[in-house]
Amino acid sequence: MTIHQLYERRPLSQSSARRDAAHFIDGAFTQGTTGKSWENFHPVDGSLIGRVPEGGRAEVDAAVTAAHAALRGDWGRMSVVERTDLLGAVADEINRRFDEFLEAECLDTGKPMSLASHIDIPRGAANFKMFTDVAKTVATECFPMTTPDGAGALNYALRRPRGVIAVISPWNLPLLLMTWKVGPALALGNAVVVKPSEETPLTATLLGEAMNKVGVPRGVYNVVHGLGPNSAGELLTQHPRVNGVTFTGETRTGEAIMRQAAHGIRPVSFELGGKNPALIFADADLDKAVEGTMRSAFSNCGQVCLGTERVYVERLIFDEFVARLKQGAESLRPGRPEDPSTGIGPLVSKEHQAKVLSYYARAIEEGATVITGGGVPKVPADLAGGSWIEPTIWTGAPDNAAIVNEEIFGPCCHIRPFDTEEEAIELANSTPYGLAAAVWTENLSRAHRVASRMDVGICWVNSWFLRDLRTAFGGAKQSGIGREGGVHSLEFYTELTNICVKL
Ligand SMILES: NC(=O)C1=CN([C@@H]2O[C@H](COP(=O)(O)OP(=O)(O)OC[C@H]3O[C@@H](n4cnc5c(N)ncnc54)[C@H](O)[C@@H]3O)[C@@H](O)[C@H]2O)C=CC1
């Protein structure tokens, strides 16, 4: 039976029992001691999924203490092979319980199962597998040197785990983005305390069960739920015994976390916001460019930091491109995650819907022309409680408009014509962000030339979100600090100790 057949008769929100989340500290699930909690709602219809406990100082302290104990205990003593075998088993366990992870992720986010079953959950498992390979093949540098007595000396560098890593993760790709950090952290011998987004607590909690099932020692993987400021997020990133902080989310939040991590000089690794451009040249394969931009602007309801919110199209094909993207956007039918014909899910929450709608209103004030969308779609009565939004396309806004410069994080883009390659490059680089770009052209020389001038961490040519996990991933300018992925993750998750041996 396929996952869609499983849910054919009953919506996901009615087919599962109420699910309360729990902290996972030192290998055990707990509701903690604060007595505070919040309600977690299904963004599709506003139904209650369950309650989430809010962690405080006691939970954060307990989790950090457990993580240090794990580093001093069995986990710290394991060989790389033993450690990576266990993490391979975690990946297998995610795959074995694939449907449970899928259901939890779609309950929390409302995203279509067709999307999460192809991207979120498989990547959750792959993030563990990939970094076990990296950890097993880490090389080290060695510099033989001469000394005045002629005997010489040998320098070699040992890579050691950094220690206890705080992982602060967002709600748009909850399991994928959390394991993208937990995978390398653990493979390289660290222990983690995760503070998942308050919007999406379930898959991080479920991963605790997988860790216990395969025998990952207690204290290696900890989860403390809570909010950001004045709550578990701030307490964790300020905690004096946390040795490094890795974060994916909004740039302004990154600034706050950086200040918090400054106490005690803790290193940070940040993947932050974007206002990513797509450049569509007249010599592009238009079918591919339209299909790629459809995905980059609208998939996951536009809640992807790498998504395209600015599209620059060579004037010769501008009208045709706009017409075709409009047609595509209007074909996206809102629906429940379990419905295979669903083209677009809701935004993650009512709060985020209000934010995106405020930009839709701002677009009008700024003089943009609404090509399609701009509001809340009509949905069947049983979905009326959800945080739905129309895929939206604008043209004609001035280059300094907020909708052209600020990250909206919704299914929307502004399309503007350009006349020369030089102009397109200048427009693409014109925001303080520098996460990703997409260049669409069939001209090989132009592809390389333009890509090399994008001020971004990741530039796709004739594609989008094509991910090889061995590559450096991260943002330039205000879109991040550092790179993760493949051997690049070694930089943040390990400390180098140079050993100089006099011969
Ligand atoms: N570029 C990206 O990858 C993402 C961008 N966003 C954007 O950010 C906006 C705000 O959404 P949020 O969920 O609030 O994202 P956020 O970036 O504020 O939060 C992400 C994570 O950081 C935590 N956090 C917030 N403040 C903190 C603090 N002072 N110390 C420690 N942890 C803290 C949150 O609890 C959550 O786990 C969204 O409307 C969206 O536009 C949201 C998610 C991902």
Ligand SMILES: O=C(O)/C=C/C=C(\O)C(=O)O
């Ligand atoms: O593929 C990845 O590792 C990450 C993809 C998306 C994000 O980082 C994001 O939307 O925040």
